[in-house]
Amino acid sequence: MQKKKLFQIHDFVLRHDTIIVQIHDNNYIDNTIVIPVHAFVQYLLRHDRLYFETQDISTGQLVTKAYHLTFDNYWDEMEYSYKEEDIYDFIIATCIDFTKAVDRVILNFNNDLINYLW
Secondary structure: OOOOOOOOEEEEEEEOOEEEEEEOOOOOOOOEEEEEHHHHHHHHHHOOOOEEEEEEOOOOOOEEEEEEOOHHHHHHHOOHHHHHHHHHHHHHHHOOOOHHHHHHHHHHHHHHHHHHHO
16 A cells, blocks of 8 residues: 655756755645755665665575665666655655645634634
8 A cells, every 4th residue: 555645746857966856736845846965865874775785695695785875876776766755755854844734724724714603
């Protein structure tokens, strides 16, 4: 079962030292987000997303190899969906502002209250 997301990423592109993310209309965040690459790399490092291990038993022994990706390797080699999920998680952790949604709830509540009282 796929988890329900707060917003959908329409597209993203790497431009110089920023990642420009286009997001479908939603209640939580602007439709265009600009992410500095250095901040995204720090996030990836903090969450071990540039590090992975492989295990091989073809020789009869368990051999584990560790790999560290550079950002360029990550961007060029990882599947679109993998990067999209990392960008989504980054936005949730660092960019999202729930005041937009709260303001909408308050506005709707006030409108409903006024309609109910009149």
